[in-house]
Amino acid sequence: MQQFWLNSALRRPWLTISWALILTLALAAGMGQLYFRGDYRIFFSPDNPQMLAFEQMQNEFNKSDNIMVAIAPQSGDVFDEDMLTLIWQFTEAAWQTPYSSRVDSISNFQHTEAMDDDLLVEDLLLNPADLTEEKRAKIRAVSMTEPALYRSLVSADGAVAAINITVQLPEVDQNQEVVDAYEYVLGLSAYFAEKHPDVEFYHAGILALNYAFASEAEKDATTLVPLMFLVIIMMLVLLLRSALAALATVIIILVTILSTLGVAGWLGIFLSTATVNVPTIVMTLAVADCVHVIVSMQYALRQGKSKEEAIHYSMTRNVVPIFITSITTSIGFLTLNFSEVPILRDLGNMTAVGVMLACIFSVTLLPALLRLLPAKVVPVSHTAKGMDKLATFVVQQHRKILPVGAVLMVAVAAFAGTNQVNDVAVKYFDTRTEFRQSLDFIEENLTGTANLDFAIDSQQTSGVNNPEFLAHVAAFSDWLHQQPEVTHVASITNVFKRLNKNMHGDDPAYYRLPEQQDLAAQYLLMFEMSLPFGLDLNNQLNLDKSATRITATLQNLGSKELTGFEQRALSWLAEEMPQYDASAASTALMFAHIGERNMESMLKTLPFALILISGLLVISLRSWRLGLFSLVPNIMPALVGFGIWALYSGEINLGLSVVASISLGIIVDDTVHFLSKYQRGLQEGQTTEGAVRYAFNSVGRALFVTTVVLVAGFAVLAMSGFRLNSDMGLLTGMIIVLALIIDLLLLPALLLRFDKKGRNDEKVPATQSA
Amino acid sequence: MKKYLLHSLLSLGLCLLPASVVAEQDAAMAEGLRIATERKVRDTGWGDTEVVMTMILRDARGRESRREMRTLTLEVLDDGDKALTIFDEPRDVRGSAFLTHTKTMVPDEQWLFLPAVNRVRRIVSRNKSGPFMGSEYAYEDLSSFELEKFSFTYLHDDEVHGELCYVVEQIPQDEYSGYSRMVVWIDKSHYRVQKIDYYDRRDSLLKTLTIHDYKLYKDEFWRADRMEMVNAQNQKSTTLLMTDIQFDRGFTDADFDNNALQRAR
Incomplete structure (x- = not known):
């Protein structure tokens, strides 16, 4: 058997080369099926419990995929006329972001105010033309005291403001959708940055994360893979001391990679941040096979054997070790199938396929190529x-x-x-990446960059209007506030307190929860009737108002600390309000x-x-x-x-x-x-x-x-x-x-x-x- | 920024359009206005109505929630209509009543009576584009149709629900509307609205309204029993059922003022 193929490779090299070429073409044709995915969901299998919890919460309340733009003027004051105008303009323009469903900023915050017996509901800054000294002072005062804004859309020192754009991606071609929405916002920032050279813009949010996953993968694909080729060719020429042997190796590598990517395409595997480096890994492993064959051949040539004899000598000695080592390497990569992360499974399977293909090509195509290429005796090297x-x-x-x-x-x-396990999506990115720098800036100057959503279910229709339920929710949001890692809490109880105050002639003494269910319900009815498109409460209340979502913004914690925080919060809830159903979810938690x-x-x-x-x-x-x-x-x-x-x-x-x-x-x-x-x-x-x-x-x-x-x-x-x-x-x-x-x-x-x-x-x- | 470039090129192109195209556009607008006017005319003179409305809200998972209310309407011939909505369900807002005087040229006037505080509050807000009772309807979708609120352009003919329709584009004149435009299907047989596509401010399809089971009242006026609003962006939907539609209840302006609001139950 072995004799047969070896003889055919040596005596009829063109035949071997021909069928290797046909096989490669057939496999590589699958590359047309390859596509790229950069969204964070590729890290999670469809039955991942944290992702299911997250998606359930997204379904019950509105989706929370977002892009956050932080605006930092050099002046250190976002409340001057220029900056407020900029924020207003950016907010207005942001509504044009593809797939956007909501835009929040200090300018379009729905401010409520009592005026005699009337309730005024209006954008905090409706029109920049009205910006008087007095109006600016009022915007600053509201921004600095309103729980929905303070340390969320404006920094504690008033030096940085943020615009939060919520998007509802149709998820037909999610990668393209992320690119469309995110690049639109980048375009807006570039446009405003040109008009305001003294202002810095930073971008964060789930879409920024997705975009970073995709763009880093693209960077790897366009820089590392070619670099790898260069490095390998140089190494081969230096170490094998034969350009022609290096050429044969490069051909094997190319054929292997094309076939591997093709097989991946045929199998319906997509490219991602993990699998984009499969070519690099496969290349590396394929080289090892070739080197063994060529080094043995050179050894035999030095012993005075003819080229054909030398190849024969090398093949008989190397075929079994190459086969065994390829099998063991494949097994190592195939164990990645036990990983919880789908793209790591893809990485394992693609590399395993690549390694086996490299094995096949280096014991068939390689001897055929070596047979055709001229070979010279290479002097004994220093390493020998x-x-x-x-x-x-x-x-x-x-x-x-x-x-x-x-x-x-x-x-x-x-x-x-x-060693400690620690998975924080943000930390996956090197500090030299723009994404990481943006997040670090926001973390330092505005608010945390990790979210944790809690859904608290009263198990009763209209249960969120129940004063007892509201008191519990307020207690929980207070508890969250007291935690050192929490920078901001968004809770519906703040809306109720504000409305109660408004309905009592803006008397600060009434900044507290309404004490009867019908009162709370009717305040909410009134407020909801007055809200504009996109700024409704559906992101905090579910359909039948039986449950509410509280969003805690946290400093970027390690995964152990974040799951620890989740446990602490859930056990606090279980102890203090066992009658309600509570759950926690977020993308950060999924990664943790x-x-x-x-x-x-x-x-x-x-x-x-x-x-x-x-x-x-x-x-x-x-x-x-x-x-x-x-x-x-x-x-x-x-x-x-x-x-x-x-x-x-x-x-x-x-x-x-x-x-x-x-x-x-x-x-x-x-x-x-x-x-x-x-x-x-x-x-x-x-x-x-x-x-x-x-x-x-x-x-x-x-x-x-x-x-x-x-x-x-x-x-x-x-x-x-x-x-x-x-x-x-x-x-x-x-x-x-x-x-x-x-x-x-x-x-x-x-x-x-x-x-x-x-x-x-x-x-x-x-x-x-x- | 590519979009801006495209826009400016488009507008440049528009300037260079030959006069015949401009004339065509004028004709389409004239036809649009004719259809809209006919729609309004055919639904004029009904006087007053009272109707029981049930809203069935559905979220992306298909979970349902119900709202119930009664709406009393008084036709006002030279201005927008007056409407009083009394909420019956959910129970904790029962007895709350919402009074609107629709205006053609200035913002509508709105008052809300809250039984829990036993007071009437005027709502001062330009906003009418938010969800009505958490549903997929906005207040502006439910308020009376007034010609002055839109500009109209006839687009083409189409068939919906087996009826041959004019398709007319309506652009809201109010800058605080939640929509950039609406595309309305009006049947040729009775000038009834069969379907509306709503486009959001970035001109993406936001939601689609279909109107079903029209019935004839007083031999002259068509009222539908069921309206379906489906959000194209978040897969939520709301069914609006109209039952017990009554005409000639004998309402007067006095039934639609501040005092009436407090009496409403």
Whole structure:
């Protein structure tokens, strides 16, 4: 079988190339089906309980997807004539935002006032032409005392104001809808910024988050992927010292990536912030396969073999290891299917497919290409000589390396458990991104940027008018106010208090809740009759007025603190008002929970992946003994890596939660290559020491080269402005380096120390092809 | 900013339009006004009515909630009509009464009687575009149709509910209206409104009203039993049912003043 395809690749290379091309074209045709999604929902499976709770609340009350524009004049006063006019103009213009259903600002706040026996309901600033000194003083006074505005739409010092635009996306083509709405608002800001060079505009809100997800992914796709290509070509030319070998590798990479993306398209997988980096990862992994083939071939050429013989030599030695390592790498990525996050599952599946495709192409198309390309004998490189020295060092010093290495590893690995899960969507973005800078500014100067919505259900039609219910809601909103992390609370009770005051001739003593149900109901009836389009109370009251939504604005907390706050609030509600049904939801809360849920499921799958991969190793090496030895270099790099991470950062996000699984699949490759060569050495009748030297000489350089390429690949990923990707790249790269160190120092030391009798145990039939 | 550019190009283009197109536009406006006037004329002289109205509100999940009220209306020939709405359901607003004097040229006058405070309050607000009782109807959708409030343009013919209709565009003259325009289907047989598309201020379809089960009263005046308003943007809807429609109740101006408001139950 093996002979057959190898012979056909070598004797009729054009035939192999032709069918590889046809296969690639057929698969790549699926790329037409690919589309991009940047909305935050891609992080959640359809049955995610926090998302269901959030959507239920969105259905019961109005949707709360929004864009917030913060307006910061250099003068530090938003109440001067110029700024109030600007706010009024921006508010008016913002109604034209695509899909907008509501615009809130200090200018269109529906101010109520008693005038004799009349109730006046009017925009706080109806017309900038009326802006007298007196009017401005009044706007400032209302803004600074009205709970709906203070520290929400205007900062405590009056230096920053905000306009909040609520949108109802039809969700037909959500990505495009987000772009349409958000870019419209960016356009407005640009327009006003030109007229007011002394004013800064900042953008936040759910749509800004969605937009940032999409634009960071686009940035990754347009900068990192080409950069990756460049890096890999340079590395290949340098390390393989052959431009033509590098060319063959690049062709394999291209074919693999196109096919992978095509398969994703055929499978209906969409591109997202996570999967946009699949090409980078697949590229990296595909290179490893090619390097093994080419390095072996070059070794054979140096031994004086002909090109065809050299390719044959390389293929017979590499086909099984490449196949095994591809399977283990795929298993590592396939365990991502146990993730709670759909796009991480996509990342795993796409990469697994890519790795297997790379395997197929590098044992078929690659030898065919190498057969056609001219090959020259490449002189022995420094690394090859270095490997010989390293082998000597390890053989001589293994009695020292073993204890020192073991102590160091255990000491660092011990910290791994101190990492804390922390998922805050905002923190996914690097501080150099515009989105993050905007949010940090708003957080510092205006109000918190995380929301938590509470729905409190009286379980009775018109129950929100019940004085007892209102008193409880007011108590809860007071409790929220007292929490240090809360910057603003929007509660219907404030409207009732204000109306009660208005109905008593604006007497401040009556700024309190109405004491009878019919009174409250009729105040509300009157107020609702007077509100303009879009500024109704449907975002705070449900259809039959049985439930109300209270929105707490919080400082951007860590996910543990946010879920802790949620728990505190819900248990306060359960204790103080058990008769009412209460629930909490928000996008921030969804992210806070997803980290924990995902980590839990990923940790559960890790032992499973380890057993599966080690089992495969045992089967492929046909040796329980070596399988046992392999556990150390397979497990330790990730443990040590996470230990170092704990010392460096200590926070684990969604991106990092999958690193253990994917790095396991990758680093196992080194072990497989090293141990299979070691085993071959033993089979050829060498001593343990001789076999270790043989392994170093035949595969050490390839391991070094692939590690350099892999690290370069993940280092490119680490440059992403999106931390899920950059952290993943950073830690995976680090673990791969650790794996090489352990494989080249500790594993041979272990073998030298404990595998003394190895030679006698090996009773593998000589027909084995590896 | 692309849109602004497009707009200015469009307006530039409009200036360059040949005279025949302008004449066509004039003709469409004349025809629109003719249809609207005929609609108004055919519904003139009915005097007064009393009707029981039930609103069934539905949210995006299809959950329902009911409102009940009675509306008394007095036709005013040389100005807008007068209307008194008495709320019956939900119970905590029962007995609240809302009086409007629709005006053709100045803002409508509105008063509200609240039994819990036993006082009449005049509502001073330009706003009439917000939801009426939390429904998908705005107050402005329910107030009397006056020619002066709109400009009209005849668009084309269409068929709705099996009736051949004129389709007329109505642009509100009041800058505080919630709509940029409305497209109204008026049947050719009796000049009754069959359907209205409401466009919000950014000119997106906001909601659609369809009117069903017209019945003839006093051999002359058509009144519908059911109106359906469906919001195209948030999937909420409201059914408005009219029952017990009575004409010639003998109302006078005295039944539609401040004092009457306090007596209303």
